Amino acid sequence: MDIAFAEPGLPASGTLIITVSQDRTLGPAGLEIDRSLGGAVGRAMAASRFTGKKDEVLELLAPAGLTLTRLLLVGLGKPEPLTDTSLEAVGGTAAAFLNRTGETEAWLRLDLPAESALPADQAAAAAAVGAQLRGYRFDRYRTTEKPEQKPSLVRLTVQVADPAAAERLFAGNGPLLAGVSLARDLISEPANRLTPVAFADRCTGLAEFGLEVAVLDQARMAGLGMGALLGVAQGSAQPPRLVTLSWRGAPAAADSRPVVLVGKGVTFDSGGISIKPAAGMEDMKWDMAGAAVVAGVMRVLAGRKARVNVVGVLGLVENMPSGTAQRPGDVVVSASGKTIEVINTDAEGRLVLADALWYAQETFKPRVLIDLATLTGAVIIALGHEHAGLFATEDSLAEQLLGAGRKVGEPLWRLPMGESYDKDLNSDIADVKNVGSGRAGGSILGAQFLKRFVGEVPWAHLDIAGVAWAKKDSATVPKGGTGFGVRLLDRFLADTAEG
Ligand code: BES
Ligand code: MN
Ligand code: ZN
Numbered sequence: 001m002d003i004a005f006a007e008p009g010l011p012a013s014g015t016l017i018i019t020v021s022q023d024r025t026l027g028p029a030g031l032e033i034d035r036s037l038g039g040a041v042g043r044a045m046a047a048s049r050f051t052g053k054k055d056e057v058l059e060l061l062a063p064a065g066l067t068l069t070r071l072l073l074v075g076l077g078k079p080e081p082l083t084d085t086s087l088e089a090v091g092g093t094a095a096a097f098l099n100r101t102g103e104t105e106a107w108l109r110l111d112l113p114a115e116s117a118l119p120a121d122q123a124a125a126a127a128a129v130g131a132q133l134r135g136y137r138f139d140r141y142r143t144t145e146k147p148e149q150k151p152s153l154v155r156l157t158v159q160v161a162d163p164a165a166a167e168r169l170f171a172g173n174g175p176l177l178a179g180v181s182l183a184r185d186l187i188s189e190p191a192n193r194l195t196p197v198a199f200a201d202r203c204t205g206l207a208e209f210g211l212e213v214a215v216l217d218q219a220r221m222a223g224l225g226m227g228a229l230l231g232v233a234q235g236s237a238q239p240p241r242l243v244t245l246s247w248r249g250a251p252a253a254a255d256s257r258p259v260v261l262v263g264k265g266v267t268f269d270s271g272g273i274s275i276k277p278a279a280g281m282e283d284m285k286w287d288m289a290g291a292a293v294v295a296g297v298m299r300v301l302a303g304r305k306a307r308v309n310v311v312g313v314l315g316l317v318e319n320m321p322s323g324t325a326q327r328p329g330d331v332v333v334s335a336s337g338k339t340i341e342v343i344n345t346d347a348e349g350r351l352v353l354a355d356a357l358w359y360a361q362e363t364f365k366p367r368v369l370i371d372l373a374t375l376t377g378a379v380i381i382a383l384g385h386e387h388a389g390l391f392a393t394e395d396s397l398a399e400q401l402l403g404a405g406r407k408v409g410e411p412l413w414r415l416p417m418g419e420s421y422d423k424d425l426n427s428d429i430a431d432v433k434n435v436g437s438g439r440a441g442g443s444i445l446g447a448q449f450l451k452r453f454v455g456e457v458p459w460a461h462l463d464i465a466g467v468a469w470a471k472k473d474s475a476t477v478p479k480g481g482t483g484f485g486v487r488l489l490d491r492f493l494a495d496t497a498e499g
Contacts, residue, residue, distance in 0.1 A: 001131065001155065002156070003132065003155075003156055003158070004156070004158070005158050005164075005166045005167045005170070006158075008029065008109060011105075012067050012068075013069065014068065014069060015068065015070045016109060017073075017074055017106055017107065018074070018111050019074055019090055020045070020111070021113060022075070022076070023051060024045045027111030027112060027113060033071070036065070037065060040063060040064070041073070044060050045058060050075070052076060055075060055089065055475060057072060057073065057074050057093060058072070059097075072098070074090050074093055074097075075090075075093075082117065082118045084407075085409045087126035087127045088127065088130030088133065089475035090110075090127050091126070091130030091132075091476075092130035092131060092476040094106070094108060095131035095156060096135075096473065099135070099153050101152065103152055103153060104154040105157075106153060108127055110123050110159070120160050121166040122169060124158045124160035125166050125172075128156070128158050128166075129173050133180065133477065134475065137478065138185065174303065175302075176300050178299055178300070179298075179300030179486050179490070180487065182296045182299050183292045183296030183483035184292075184481040184482065185481075186199065186202065186288065186291075186296075186481070191284075191318070194288070195318065196238055196241045196267055196316035196318060199314070200241035203215070206295065209302040209303060210247070211245045211299075211302050213243065213245055214246075215242070215243050216242040216243075221242055224359065225337075226334070227333040228334040228351040229242070229317060229354075229355040229356065231326045231332040232266075232317045235272055235319070235321055235322045235326060236319065236325075237322075238267070240316055240318075243312075243313070246309075246310075246312075247298055247306065247308075249301065249305055249308055250308050253499065254499025255499065257365060258311045258364050258366055258367070259308065259310045259497050260310070260361075260366035260368070260370070261371070261372070262370070263293060263314050263371070264290035264291060264352055264353055264373035264374060265290065266287040266318065266352065267285070267287070268284055268319065269287040270284065270319055270320050271346035272319045272346060272348060273321050273325050273326070273327055273328060274344045274346040275346075287374050289372075289464060289469070290371070290468075292483075293483060293484070293485035293486050294313075296485075297485070300486060301490070306494070306498060308493055310493065310497075311364050311366070315356035317352055319345070325345065327342075327345070328343055328344060330342045331430045334358065335355045335359060336453055338432060340354065340427075340433070341428075341434070343434055344434060347435045350434055351434060353450055354449075356371075357371060357450065358453050366457055368457065368497070369460075370460045370461075371459075371460075372462045372464055373463060374463075374464055375461075375463045375465060376463055376465055379443040379463040379465050381442075382415070383413050383466055385466045385467060388405075388410070388411075388412050388462050388466065389415050389443050389464075390414045391451075391461040394458045400492060400495070403495070404495060404496075408487040408488055409487075410467075410488040412462065415443060417447055417448060421444050422452075424436040424448075425449055434449060447461050462485060467482060469482065470482050
């Protein structure tokens with residue numbers, strides 16, 4: 001779908017979309033169209049349950065007296081406060097609706113309340129961003145789809161008083177959209193296609209955007225003593241990789257120590273010898289979402305030439321049961337030197353991250369360390385699919401991440417940590433065991449385990465198991481891999497770390 005911007009006007013064909021605020025409140029443009037149609041817009045709303053709430057749409061086909069194919073009313077919700085997120089939702093909802101109708105051309109009139117605090121060009125760009133985000137589709141393996149089953153919208157033109165200004169703002173979001181799409185592509189890719197080696201190859205391709213890419217193979221990792229990561233990989237026919245993506249954009253005077261982002265990249269998590277039940281196991285193709293999101297963020301930073309130094313570290317392995325797989329009860333020696341008793345081979349993400357986090361700290365001496373991982377099913381029990389779990393060693397870091405998440409509509413919820421939880425990880429024969437004694441506080445125990453491999457650096461852990469994959473569409477996120485975390489971390493870096 002192409003996006004364009006133009007001055008307001010009544011199009012001669014296609015669909016005209018207008019926004020309606022809560023309680024069926026039309027804006028100036030809506031009122032004018034309603035008048036010219038003899039009150040048909042008001043009558044149509046009154047005849048339906050459409051009230052202008054967020055996510056609502058009302059379609060008026062072939063409106064008499066106009067040459068348009070349809071008028072589409074889209075709910076804006078409460079007019080105050082009007083945020084980027086509410087306009088993204090309008091763009092996304094309208095685009096998704098029209099894509100199912102066969103319509104090819106549409107014009108979106110943002111009929112905002114006059115007193116709105118959000119500048120019109122920013123609102124227009126946000127609506128376009130929302131349409132693009134929702135328009136994402138992973139269709140590389142659909143070969144027999146009929147044209148009438150495909151999304152139909154070819155062009156969406158957003159009407160705004162200063163189209164050039166809106167266009168500039170929208171173009172500035174190009175790298176962000178590319179980063180989110182990259183993350184979603186990787187997440188949705190099946191595990192036979194996206195092995196650790198294939199994932200690393202995709203990362204190598206990111207050099208074209210100015211990222212420095214380094215790939216460690218199994219022998220290099222063995223040389224570094226990464227027994228925890230390699231223990232997970234040893235049951236699989238697919239060899240592991242550790243990828244680093246570096247972006248150096250900090251101006252000379254600024255802090256040159258990088259922010260380091262670490263991602264769990266388990267390309268398939270069968271559970272290993274502690275094998276998972278068959279039902280739903282296909283979901284474990286997206287157990288590499290943390291690594292995908294880190295790759296997506298790095299793509300954004302390079303694309304927009306961010307004024308900050310950031311390194312992404314991706315631990316890529318497949319967790320399989322086999323004659324060579326690690327056993328429950330095995331003890332592995334991590335790169336940090338700490339020994340780990342592997343009680344449950346399905347708590348593999350933390351083993352991968354133990355070595356990736358150690359490597360990140362030793363190699364890059366970060367000023368801030370943040371990891372993303374689909375680490376625990378327990379975080380879904382705690383927070384559902386609406387918030388990701390946040391753990392942080394410092395309140396200020398937690399606040400910054402919480403704030404960034406709220407702004408971009410990728411909300412986090414902070415969970416506690418502490419000594420009293422940590423003791424449950426003490427092993428009888430090694431330095432630490434990889435699970436606690438029961439199911440209580442499963443996400444917290446996962447975070448406590450990771451913390452054993454984190455030194456003095458300010459550190460945050462995002463457990464994204466509940467938000468990495470969507471089973472149903474929402475306004476700006478089609479079902480499938482969500483890319484949750486790309487926008488959040490991009491905003492966090494822009495707001496707190498750029499020189
Ligand atoms: N990848 C899973 C966590 C997960 C579950 C992600 C559901 C997305 C959806 C992780 O490796 C895992 O298996 N965790 C175990 C930990 C347990 C053995 C302590 C879990 O959550 O059951
Ligand atoms: Mn697992
Ligand atoms: Zn896993």
